[in-house]
Amino acid sequence: MSPPLLEVRDLRIRFFTEDGEVRAVEGVSFDLQEGEILGIVGESGCGKSMTALSIMGLVPEPGRVTGGEIRFKGRDLLSMAPDEVRDIRGKDIAMIFQDPLSSLNPVLKTGFQVAEPMLAHQRADKRRALARAVDLLRQVRVPAAEQRARDYPFQLSGGMRQRAMIAMGLANAPSMLIADEPTTALDVTVQAQILDLLRTLNRETRTAIVLITHNLAVVAGLCSRVIVMYAGQIVEEGSVFDLFERPQHPYTWLLLRSVPRLDRTRPERLRSIEGLPPDLIAPPPGCRFHPRCPFRIEPCFTEPPPLQEVGPGQRAACWVTMRRAHEEMGAATLLDVRPGAGSGVHGPIREPHRG
Amino acid sequence: MRWRGTLLYIGQRLLLIVFTVLAVSSIVFIGIHRLPGSVFVSERLRASQMQALLHQYGLDRPLWEQYRDFLLGLLHGDLGISYVNQGVRISPLVGREALVSAEVGALALLFTIGLGMLLGVLAAIRQNTWLDYLFTSTAVVGYSMPNFVVATFLLLVFAVFLQRATGGMLYYQIGWTGTFGSLGEISIPAFALGFPYASVVARLTRASMLEVIRQDYIRTARAKGLPEQLVIVRHALRNALIPVITILGPLVIGILTGSVVIENIFGIPGLGKEFVQSILNRDYNIVVGVFTMYAALVGIANLLVDLLYPLVDPRIRY
Amino acid sequence: MGGRPIAITTFIAEPMAQRRAGLWTDAWRRLRRNRLALVAATYLLGLVGVAILAVFWTPYSTTHQGIVLPYQGPTPAHPLGGDSLGRDVLSRLMEGAQISLLVGVGTQVVVLALGVPLGLLAGYFRSWLDAALSLLINIFYGVPDLLVALILIVLLGHSGLGQIIFAIAVTRWMDMARLVRGQAMSLREREFVEAARSCGSGTFKILFRHLLPNALGPIIVQATLGIPQAILFEAFLSFLGLGVQPPTPSWGSMAADGVQAIRISPHIVLAPTIALSVTLMAFNFVGDGLRDALDPRQRR
Ligand SMILES: Nc1ncnc2c1ncn2[C@@H]1O[C@H](COP(=O)(O)OP(=O)(O)O)[C@@H](O)[C@H]1O
Numbered sequence: 008m009s010p011p012l013l014e015v016r017d018l019r020i021r022f023f024t025e026d027g028e029v030r031a032v033e034g035v036s037f038d039l040q041e042g043e044i045l046g047i048v049g050e051s052g053c054g055k056s057m058t059a060l061s062i063m064g065l066v067p068e069p070g071r072v073t074g075g076e077i078r079f080k081g082r083d084l085l086s087m088a089p090d091e092v093r094d095i096r097g098k099d100i101a102m103i104f105q106d107p108l109s110s111l112n113p114v115l116k117t118g119f120q121v122a123e124p125m126l127a128h129q130r131a132d133k134r135r136a137l138a139r140a141v142d143l144l145r146q147v148r149v150p151a152a153e154q155r156a157r158d159y160p161f162q163l164s165g166g167m168r169q170r171a172m173i174a175m176g177l178a179n180a181p182s183m184l185i186a187d188e189p190t191t192a193l194d195v196t197v198q199a200q201i202l203d204l205l206r207t208l209n210r211e212t213r214t215a216i217v218l219i220t221h222n223l224a225v226v227a228g229l230c231s232r233v234i235v236m237y238a239g240q241i242v243e244e245g246s247v248f249d250l251f252e253r254p255q256h257p258y259t260w261l262l263l264r265s266v267p268r269l270d271r272t273r274p275e276r277l278r279s280i281e282g283l284p285p286d287l288i289a290p291p292p293g294c295r296f297h298p299r300c301p302f303r304i305e306p307c308f309t310e311p312p313p314l315q316e317v318g319p320g321q322r323a324a325c326w327v328t329m330r331r332a333h334e335e336m337g338a339a340t341l342l343d344v345r346p347g348a349g350s351g352v353h354g355p356i357r358e359p360h361r362g
Numbered sequence: 363m364r365w366r367g368t369l370l371y372i373g374q375r376l377l378l379i380v381f382t383v384l385a386v387s388s389i390v391f392i393g394i395h396r397l398p399g400s401v402f403v404s405e406r407l408r409a410s411q412m413q414a415l416l417h418q419y420g421l422d423r424p425l426w427e428q429y430r431d432f433l434l435g436l437l438h439g440d441l442g443i444s445y446v447n448q449g450v451r452i453s454p455l456v457g458r459e460a461l462v463s464a465e466v467g468a469l470a471l472l473f474t475i476g477l478g479m480l481l482g483v484l485a486a487i488r489q490n491t492w493l494d495y496l497f498t499s500t501a502v503v504g505y506s507m508p509n510f511v512v513a514t515f516l517l518l519v520f521a522v523f524l525q526r527a528t529g530g531m532l533y534y535q536i537g538w539t540g541t542f543g544s545l546g547e548i549s550i551p552a553f554a555l556g557f558p559y560a561s562v563v564a565r566l567t568r569a570s571m572l573e574v575i576r577q578d579y580i581r582t583a584r585a586k587g588l589p590e591q592l593v594i595v596r597h598a599l600r601n602a603l604i605p606v607i608t609i610l611g612p613l614v615i616g617i618l619t620g621s622v623v624i625e626n627i628f629g630i631p632g633l634g635k636e637f638v639q640s641i642l643n644r645d646y647n648i649v650v651g652v653f654t655m656y657a658a659l660v661g662i663a664n665l666l667v668d669l670l671y672p673l674v675d676p677r678i679r680y
Numbered sequence: 681m682g683g684r685p686i687a688i689t690t691f692i693a694e695p696m697a698q699r700r701a702g703l704w705t706d707a708w709r710r711l712r713r714n715r716l717a718l719v720a721a722t723y724l725l726g727l728v729g730v731a732i733l734a735v736f737w738t739p740y741s742t743t744h745q746g747i748v749l750p751y752q753g754p755t756p757a758h759p760l761g762g763d764s765l766g767r768d769v770l771s772r773l774m775e776g777a778q779i780s781l782l783v784g785v786g787t788q789v790v791v792l793a794l795g796v797p798l799g800l801l802a803g804y805f806r807s808w809l810d811a812a813l814s815l816l817i818n819i820f821y822g823v824p825d826l827l828v829a830l831i832l833i834v835l836l837g838h839s840g841l842g843q844i845i846f847a848i849a850v851t852r853w854m855d856m857a858r859l860v861r862g863q864a865m866s867l868r869e870r871e872f873v874e875a876a877r878s879c880g881s882g883t884f885k886i887l888f889r890h891l892l893p894n895a896l897g898p899i900i901v902q903a904t905l906g907i908p909q910a911i912l913f914e915a916f917l918s919f920l921g922l923g924v925q926p927p928t929p930s931w932g933s934m935a936a937d938g939v940q941a942i943r944i945s946p947h948i949v950l951a952p953t954i955a956l957s958v959t960l961m962a963f964n965f966v967g968d969g970l971r972d973a974l975d976p977r978q979r980r
């Protein structure tokens with residue numbers, strides 16, 4: 008296999024607030040292969056956005072990356088000079104955000120904003136960049152692209168705005184696109200269109216995509232591999248098929264139970280897991296999920312579980328794992344419904360090609 | 363077609379201005395003409411001469427007749443004649459003075475906005491550094507200093523101290539040449555006039571800039587790989603400008619008001635000096651005229667400010 | 681009225697009262713941490729002391745001419761020197777403080793007396809009174825405050841302290857009315873007002889016992905920040921010779937005298953202008969401090 012496009016190793020991000028140090032991300036490691044679509048899921052506040060922003064070098068104040076490595080095409084982004092990172096930003100790695108309205112500048116024309124990454128990296132003069140922006144808008148299926156390019160963001164619909172954001176991301180044909188909850192702010196029908204667009208773009212341009220979402224249905228439809236995060240850490244990782252069929256971390260399992268049917272997808276929070284995510288200033292000792300875990304055992308209270316192989320290409324950080332939970336504790340009867348039963352998430356999942 | 367709404371809006375506003383000007387000047391006219399005594403009382407005149415003068419100016423007629431004539435004149439842009447400098451027509455006088463005041467005021471506005479925005483932006487992008495603390499605390503000092511105090515200090519520096527330091531070679535001389543003065547004569551009063559408001563603009567710009575910098579679209583701009591200067595100038599500044607424009611109206615009023623004092627200190631032949639002098643001289647026709655002019659100026663300035671909005675913020679259309 | 685609604689009011693009113701008390705102690709704690717505001721407040725207390733002292737005693741007469749040589753610079757006997765007519769500048773400065781404070785506080789008293797009841801009524805009833813108030817505010821929006829005050833002084837037939845205070849208050853009460861109106865409008869929908877209304881509290885009682893105490897924070901801030909405004913107006917008027925009439929000293933008129941003599945003896949202009957600036961600044965610091973303390977959300 009060729010070396011990964013992106014390697015994240017033991018990433019740590021802290022926020023230095025008046026109330027104390029918020030350990031927003033702690034020891035996150037993963038790889039992204041060329042052309043791959045990787046999903047990152049988890050409740051809001053678990054550190055997905057900060058992980059993504061750290062790749063862009065854009066962790067906001069008072070946050071700071073306090074440790075780890077982020078290797079892009081073999082070069083560590085964290086040890087680069089700010090100008091070098093800026094040169095990669097928007098050219099080799101692009102990012103689009105949750106709310107396309109607030110993410111677009113209200114006082115600049117859409118076409119110009121789409122053209123701007125090309126101008127920023129001296130890819131074209133202004134006239135050619137603007138012309139190419141119209142092409143890009145067409146490519147992301149914006150109707151009447153010339154007209155829309157001359158419009159301001161407030162004159163576009165939500166879906167059009169997100170398409171414009173995607174066009175902006177693609178402007179310099181990056182090898183990697185980070186999409187942070189790209190559909191959360193959109194209507195259901197528009198959500199499906201945008202996901203469709205991302206899938207098509209990935210197939211046509213071979214752009215690798217990191218898709219961040221708290222909606223498992225979105226992951227199921229699009230990704231090949233998934234990372235599940237909880238309280239700043241990866242709790243489970245594997246192919247989308249394995250994860251949906253045989254989740255091993257209780258958190259993943261509970262998440263799956265709370266997924267609404269795909270045809271009823273709403274941008275709603277995953278609220279069916281009892282309790283709240285922990286305070287990241289003083290996270291619980293042992294497994295960070297233990298206060299909410301129905302299957303916890305003694306070591307969970309004291310020993311943080313390592314992320315270890317639980318099946319081929321699947322890893323989970325759990326002392327119990329669902330296999331044991333089912334066998335020894337009768338998990339399904341304990342909580343009365345089997346994961347996935349009646350959840351309808353099986354529809355879009357296809358058996359991944361094992362290579 | 364795009365401009366039809368705008369033209370309609372301008373028309374409505376102009377109508378409103380005319381109405382306000384009429385209302386304000388009527389109140390002042392009637393108020394002043396009900397005052398006992400007049401400019402002629404102080405002059406040592408015999409009763410018959412006095413009567414003749416009153417008659418000459420039509421002051422012996424019933425108030426409503428005087429008011430009717432005043433209104434008719436006003437609608438033709440005629441503000442009558444001066445009592446003191448007998449026979450001088452007020453309209454051209456006040457018009458010329460309004461131009462002088464506008465000249466100084468415009469320069470003051472330029473100082474205010476330029477200096478204020480520069481300091482505000484610097485404080486914002488260096489938030490919580492010594493620079494920020496320095497600017498924020500000087501801003502309070504700035505807007506606590508009345509413009510005549512600033513004027514005094516400027517005079518001390520440029521007129522007194524500079525003269526002593528250069529042995530009388532180089533210094534600022536209070537005075538005014540020609541109708542519109544020289545650049546040196548304008549710039550010091552304009553600075554005194556604008557300085558207290560510059561700190562208001564700086565404070566507002568800083569707050570607005572800090573607000574804008576936290577917005578998602580700034581993150582987007584950075585994610586494109588834009589250099590930080592472009593992020594600030596192209597993406598942040600224009601948005602930060604929007605709230606600053608809202609105080610442009612009060613700012614213009616403040617500068618106009620301040621000019622009353624500043625023109626008297628620096629001997630600038632503008633509306634403000636005329637206003638105070640005519641009050642002290644009881645030349646009430648001029649008082650009414652200048653006040654009318656002020657009301658019109660404020661109305662027009664506010665209209666211009668409102669027309670600026672859509673240029674800065676495309677979401678606003680009339 | 682049965683027992684139930686009363687039970688509701690006691691249930692709701694008590695936590696409100698407690699929260700209010702908590703608000704004030706919180707505010708006091710925040711204010712105490714604000715060094716600048718405390719220093720400024722101390723200065724202002726001192727100034728009030730000086731102003732009161734000046735009622736009974738000043739080092740020299742404030743109006744007698746020829747006590748010092750005209751334009752005399754500072755000497756041990758006359759630390760701030762003499763003015764163009766040979767009057768003691770320090771004595772005049774002291775009496776000027778009295779004038780400034782009288783105008784500043786006096787104006788705010790009138791402003792509060794006019795603005796608070798009118799604002800409360802307009803905001804609570806939203807009737808013709810509200811419409812009239814809005815119209816008035818809109819008309820006056822087009823005319824500079826200071827010029828209105830100037831014209832008023834002319835119309836009132838020149839100036840005693842009372843006329844000055846009245847003229848300035850006329851231009852300033854509307855801001856207060858607008859603020860109180862806004863507060864009343866938002867508070868009238870809140871549950872504790874509903875509760876008071878439902879158990880039959882009279883309008884007067886609702887306005888002054890329920891609405892007013894909850895709007896007190898912003899009112900205090902605005903009134904505090906209004907004091908330097910009024911002082912500034914008085915100084916402007918007196919500087920132009922249209923305010924306090926000679927020989928009564930005002931910082932504004934003293935500054936005007938001083939500007940005439942700026943080349944010969946700068947100390948005459950420096951004393952009143954510095955006193956004025958420092959005083960205005962102190963009020964602004966205290967006002968800002970109060971705002972931060974009473975309404976932490978509004979902090980910059
Ligand atoms: N400005 C901030 N100050 C303090 N903590 C923050 C800040 N921004 C984010 N965090 C912390 O980082 C954690 C992760 O945030 P984020 O990555 O945005 O979560 P997600 O994208 O998964 O919803 C949050 O739970 C919060 O504790």
Ligand SMILES: [Mg+2]
Nearest residue numbers: 052055056187
């Ligand atoms: Mg997020």
